[in-house]
Amino acid sequence: MFKNSVTIMKISGIPIRLHISFLLILPFFAVTIGNNIGAIAEVAGVATASLSLNPYWLGLILAILLFVSVALHELAHSFVARSRGIEIRDITLMLLGGVAQMEDEFEEPQDEVWMAFAGPLFSLVLGFLLLFLVGFLAGFLIADLELIMYYLGFMNIFLALFNLLPAFPSDGGRILRSLIARKTSYLRATKIATDIGKFFAFLFGFYGLMAGRILIILIAFFIYIGASQEYQLNVIKDTFLDFTVADLMSSKVSTVPAEMKVQELMEKMLQERHFGYPVVDEGGSLMGCVTLEDIEAVPKEEQQEREVEEIMTCEVIVVEPEEALYEAFKKLSQADIGRLMVMDEGELKGILTRSDIMKAYRLKTLKEKKIS
CATH class of the missing domain: 3.10.580.10 (CBS-domain)
Known part of the structure; x- marks a missing residue:
């Protein structure tokens, strides 16, 4: 599905691919995080003077590890999908996150609920575990490692909560679609979830425009496009069901x-x-x-x-x-x-x-x- 991407490794037989947009956004993330290392250190309770690495090296490390967290998030989806008989073609890391490409779709709404919830659940557990370790090992960690663990812990929790928003096609939107599908047709449920997703896209876009946050505007754009494409795919599937x-x-x-x-x-x-x-x-x-x-x-x-x-x-x-x-x-x-x-x-x-x-x-x- 995603052209201009290259496979960098396989985990449990699942290819992990990097899209060209990932290479474009990574330096931006690294510089942005590097510019805010002082603020991150203050929130983490780490003295900036005790950091041994250059802020931009720390920014690059954190940006890479953030995308590693996204890959693990998608792997959690993939393993649950596999356990329910759905094969995964690959996981692609791109501009604003990752996408696990499935060979098929779930026949039962509850299976999609568990698959969609697996990613945020993993991110929540990982996030709280990292924050717990930072607190438990306080005084024993070097400042750079303490900052890295704190930042990743916080960002994984944020990743989980953000993905649980009912902004289809996010994880929360898929959970919402699956719950609605228990009461109506799958296509109708997709239409409702798509409309809600587009509403969130407009909210994000408006906020991003007013606040001058380009990244928020990009997120809004991808949510809107993703929701539209997902609905069109379901329309196609519904149309083709009557034919061999x-x-x-x-x-x-x-x-x-x-x-x-x-x-x-x-x-x-x-x-x-x-x-x-x-x-x-x-x-x-x-x-x-x-x-x-x-x-x-x-x-x-x-x-x-x-x-x-x-x-x-x-x-x-x-x-x-x-x-x-x-x-x-x-x-x-x-x-x-x-x-x-x-x-x-x-x-x-x-x-x-x-x-x-x-x-x-x-x-x-x-x-x-x-x-x-």
């Missing part, structure tokens, strides 16, 4: 042989106005898929000599005719491709493209008009 792949796939499949020249394929594309074809062998078995993008990667002077087999994509993503349309849509979105091969018992039955999937909107609208 077989309902919308193109069953008349035009294939190309593996030995076809790239130049011939280009002419075929121009004539038939298709931009992707299944590639088959002499027996008609699927070998791969070739698209316009594959052709564009071939120098023009080589297109008359090279064959389709040399440039095709061998690892095609397939679906079955009776598979739910929403599952197919997720496969398209996650792989960021334009078409899926429809296979049944090893035989190519059709192709499902993005435009085929979008027909579901029109079909459902017609169906609802007919019923009404």
Whole structure:
């Protein structure tokens, strides 16, 4: 989902990724914290003169550890999701926090409640534990470590409480949505939670504008966008529930042989106005898929000599005719491709493209008009 990110490690098989926005915000956080080290030390009861590290080095350390806390927060979500049968693709640390990408969604509202609450609960426990240790070990810690533990303890508690606000799609908003879903449809519950989330976004945005706090304005912006995207995703899911792949796939499949020249394929594309074809062998078995993008990667002077087999994509993503349309849509979105091969018992039955999937909107609208 998040492009421009790189995997830095894996924890229990879950990739931890850094988005480019994280690298942009980290220096800002480091400098901001460094500029306020004196105030932080005063609140923590640490004498500034006793600190051995430069304020900006301390700022960088605290900024990094703050994002580590966010990663642990997301891991807590992930482990609870796993315990309820939901796999986690990755955790991405970005501009204003972290996001755990799940392979699927919860079927039961109470499962989502536990998953959403796990992150804030972990942050609360970690925060109070750090503050307890600071008090218990007072006089035995060096000043720098005491300040670091105090700051992280306070920030983890703040992280927990902030995430529990019912500002969907935050953790509190998801808990609210799950509780509402017990009394109404999941889509209706999402709409209510989304409206509440947008209300909080406007409040944060107004406060940030009046107080001149750019970070608060950014938070408001991301809450608003996140809530809107989450609702649209649920609208799509609700629309697709009535359909299977077989309902919308193109069953008349035009294939190309593996030995076809790239130049011939280009002419075929121009004539038939298709931009992707299944590639088959002499027996008609699927070998791969070739698209316009594959052709564009071939120098023009080589297109008359090279064959389709040399440039095709061998690892095609397939679906079955009776598979739910929403599952197919997720496969398209996650792989960021334009078409899926429809296979049944090893035989190519059709192709499902993005435009085929979008027909579901029109079909459902017609169906609802007919019923009404």
